[in-house]
Amino acid sequence: MSSVNINDLAKQLHLSKSTVSKALRDSYEISQETKKKVLELAQQLHYVPNPYASSLRRKKSNTIGVVIPEVADSFFSGAIKGIESVAREKGYHVLIYLTYENYEREKAILKDFGSGRVDGVLMSVSSETPDAGDVKDTVDKKIPVVFFDRVVEGMNTAKIITNDFESSYEATSHLISRGCKRIAYLSISKHLTIINKRMEGYQKSCLDHNIKCFDDDVVECSNDNESNFALVKGILSKKKRPDGLIASVEKLTTPVYRACKELGLSIPNDVKVICFSNLDTASILSPTLTTIRQPAFEMGKTAATILFKAIEKRNFQLKKEYIIIPSCLEERESTS
Amino acid sequence: MSSVNINDLAKQLHLSKSTVSKALRDSYEISQETKKKVLELAQQLHYVPNPYASSLRRKKSNTIGVVIPEVADSFFSGAIKGIESVAREKGYHVLIYLTYENYEREKAILKDFGSGRVDGVLMSVSSETPDAGDVKDTVDKKIPVVFFDRVVEGMNTAKIITNDFESSYEATSHLISRGCKRIAYLSISKHLTIINKRMEGYQKSCLDHNIKCFDDDVVECSNDNESNFALVKGILSKKKRPDGLIASVEKLTTPVYRACKELGLSIPNDVKVICFSNLDTASILSPTLTTIRQPAFEMGKTAATILFKAIEKRNFQLKKEYIIIPSCLEERESTS
DNA sequence: CTGAAAGCGCTAACAG
C-alpha cells in the first residue's frame, strides 16, 4: 500500500488535512499559493490518494464492471477496446469478469456487485442466462446496468444491439441468391435472444424465398470445439446435406472449415458458408470467408457512454431502450 | 452502493458489529448458533460486505492489475484467461488496463498503482518501454510485479517467458530446410526483448546455415495494419526479394497474406511464411499457416500463480527469475 | 481562505 498519505502532506506543509484535500482537488476555496505548494510536495513524495478511502467516503468507486462470456473472441475484444477507451477518458477503472457461459458464475458476480464495488455494469449475458430471474433482480436494484450484444429481454434498461434479425435475413437471402436450396443454421443456445433473432431472420428469409427449413436444419452447437466439429461433420454427412451454412458465432468458423476439409467438400462449390464474425483473418482464409461483421468497438463504446451518463447524473434512470448499430455483410469467396 | 451494512445486521440481531464481522468470516471465536443466525440474516437481506471499507482497514485490495498492450490478440486474450482462472480461484478481482503500446499510458497506470489500488501487477510491457526508468522505479517499490511475455530486462522480479530465441532459431532453420535462401524478419520494435530474442534466433540460425542476413532483411513494422501492408509489399517487390518471411507477431499475418495476394506471389512457392501466432484460424487460412504457438494460457496462469505466492506471503521477495514455457512449431502449408 | 471534527463500513486488538 501507499506509504505517504494526506496526513504526511499536511504535516510537512503545516496545513490541515482538509486544506490539502481541497487543494489536491483544485477547490476554489484554496489560494493559488497553497495549491502550488501542495501539488509540488505531492509530486515530490509520489503521493497518490488511496482510492478506497475515497470510495468509502464518497460512496463512489470510479470503477465499472464488465461481464462477458469470453475474451478470445474478436467481438468481445473489440467491445472491450471500445469500453476501455471511454472508461479511460472518464478516469474510470475497469474490472473484468469472464463467465464462460456459466450462469452460476454470472449470478455470483452480480451478487458481489451489490457491495458497491462498481458504479455501473456493462454486460453481455451467458448463453445459459434465462430471461427472467436473478439478473433481473440485480438490474432492478440501485446500480445501473447496460447490456450490449447479448441482452436480456424485458429488462428496464438500455441495450446496445446490432440488427441481428435483418442482417441474418440478408445473409440468408444472400445464400439463396447464390443458389442455395437448403440452408442450415448453426445455433449456440436457445436462451440467447441475439441467436434467436438471427435464427428468425434466417427462417423468415427462407420462408419468403420458398425454401423449406426442416427441424434439423437448426443445429444447437456447444461450447466445445471438438464436439462442434463432430456435429458439423454429422450435418454435412447426411443424405440430404445442406448446401448453405450460417454460423451464428465466430468460434464455429474453424469447425465448419475443418469439417468440410475432412469430408472433401468444397466451399463454396458444395457448401456455401457465411459467419457472424469479426475475424480480421476472414479475408485470408481458404477460401476467404463471407462474414457479417458486427460493430464491436462502437457497441462497446456506445454502451459505456450510456452507462456513464447514468452514473454521472444523479437520479438518472436508464430507460428501457434499444440502440441498434447495424452490422454489415462482407461478401467473399465462401459464398461466391 | 449497498444499502444494508454490518451495523444493520448487528442491530437486528442484537449483537455487536465485531461479532457479526467475525461470524461472517467464520471465525473460531464464534458459536455455531450465532454464526448460523448471522449468515441467515445476511442472506435474507442480501448483505454483501463493502469491499472498500474492508480494503481500507486491512490494507489489502484483493485486486490485481493486468497491464497489456492490447486485447485483440490471441496471445493476450489467452493469457487473460489464464490469469482470470487463478484470480477467480483465489477470490481476487482483475482490473485491466490497455496501453496500446504507449509508454506514457503505462507510466500513468503504474503511478496510480502506488495508491494501493491493487495488491499486485501482471504486466506485458509496451513496445516503447525502455529497459530502465520509471517502470523499474515502480517495480522496485513495495508492490509485487510479475512480467509475462514482454518483459523488461534487469528487473528484480519474476518473468514468465517462452523460449523466444530457440523457437525462432527453429523456425528459421525450418525455413532454410525447406529451401529458403533469403529470409526477412518482420520486427515490431527495437525495445522489446522478446522481439529481439526472436531476431537473434533468426540471425544465429542464418549464420549457422551460411545464409546471409542483409541489414534490410530486418524490417521494423508499425502498429498500423495499412502501413504494415505497404511495408511488406515493399519488401516483396524488391529485386532480390526474400523467399522466406518470419512475422514476429500475430497481427502481421494479415498484411503478409494480403501483400502476397496482391503481388501475385504464391505462398509457399514464391515465399514461405511462418508466424508467431496463436490464431485458432491458422489451420484454415489460405494456405494454412505454419506458426510458432506460444503457451498463452499457461503463461498467464503461471504468472498469476507466482504473483499470488508473493502476495500471500508476507515479506515476499520476488526473486529475479525466468520461467520459460516453451512454444511449439506447428508446421503447415505455408512452409511446405 | 483555512481548520476541526465527524464519519464512510469494516476489522482487529483487547477486555470481559
Added chain:
DNA sequence: CTGTTAGCGCTTTCAG
C-alpha cells in the same frame, strides 16, 4: 464466546 474501542485515509460540513 461476545463486546468495546480505535482507527484505515479520505471528504465534507461547518466554524472561524
